[in-house]
Amino acid sequence: MSVTVYHLNNSRSQRIIWLLQHLQVDYVIKAYDMDTLTRRAPVELKQIHPLGRCPMISHNGRVIVETGAIIEYLVETFTDPINLLPKSLDDKLQVRFWLHFAEGSAMTDIVIHANTANMEREELLKTKVYPRLINIFGFIEQHLKEHEWFAGEFSGADIAMSMPIEIFLMKRIVDIDTKGMERWANQIHQMPSYQQALSKVEKYVYVGKN
Template sequence: MITVHHLNQSRSHRAIWALEELSVPYEIVHYQREKTMLAPESLKKVHPLGKSPVVEDNGLILAESGAILEYLQENYDPDFHLKPQDPANKIQYRFWLHYAEGSLMPLLLMKLVFNSLGKPPVPFGLRTLGKALGKGVQKAYLDRQLETHARFIESHLAQNAWFAGETLSMADVQMSFPIFALLARGGIDNLPHTHAWKKKVEMRPGWQRTLEQGGPLNIPG
């Protein structure tokens, strides 16, 4: 049976959701973040990077969300429920699988870091300077970049029901975490199609079971 090493409030919700959509049996090993919000050291016993998600399947240990999702689709989705077969949609599928972590998530992580410079654990005496620095970087660079990406995504979803065509695919599973983070911390208005996509995700029984098994996904702003 597949084992998902699941860290609370993390990208590993993607692996659980994919398995739920594919109706593949699995078990979860739960990990809780430290007070620093980092993963516990015990995850390094599973994979040297100590990150989540990590999936075990018949002795194979896989890390990285995109690699895990592609593996699950290739090995547990013989009828291609979560991968489009139309050539044009295949191109979109591949693009969004890579875009999620390659282009969007680095900006969202930077947003979180710079938004936290005025808060603990930053030393008290440096918080005023940190807050000013964080706001400056966000205003001069990050917010503009995120606005560009948000409009790009919104334009795509205005013409497509899902990220790779008219049905859910692993591209949507991969994009779930950054979209939820973008809507939580991007501060960008007028994204009706992106919000509608998120609502469709939340209404899926597979996503609801994911939250039951993996706990809530409350991404900080």
């Protein structure tokens, strides 16, 4: 079954097309344009996945989003004729690092620069930041209403997601329902390991330790 890649012109999804091409995978592109003013994706993309952003792929009944997760999926799924799986533990760790770093650090600052370069703060907040936060934290909220943990059992995903959620619950930057996030936050905050970690540090203001 071929891969469908949802692509916004001039965007991050270009990398996924490159990877599919390199792996010699059968794929079809569904291409869209961003709004010229707001640079938002067409709303219809939310029918594919509630985040409504690109890249997204669908394959064998699954929809996969986030550049890093998509790259991992494709590299793990398609190993013939081209195999890009890392050959050693060191290479695997390096690949994992750069996959997280690309979106978690490098692109974040590029996007902040691109957005702040020609927009007033208020305009930027209204047109870009608040809608994105509502979309992203609304998505997280829905997930935590439907699931006890982020990924099956308690996992590293819960640890990675703790700080964004703690900051969101403390700052309340946008007004959305947060019952699921609060339930989950109470749950992690009661874990002995979480409490022990807190006791090891002087301050962690995001849960009120000053």
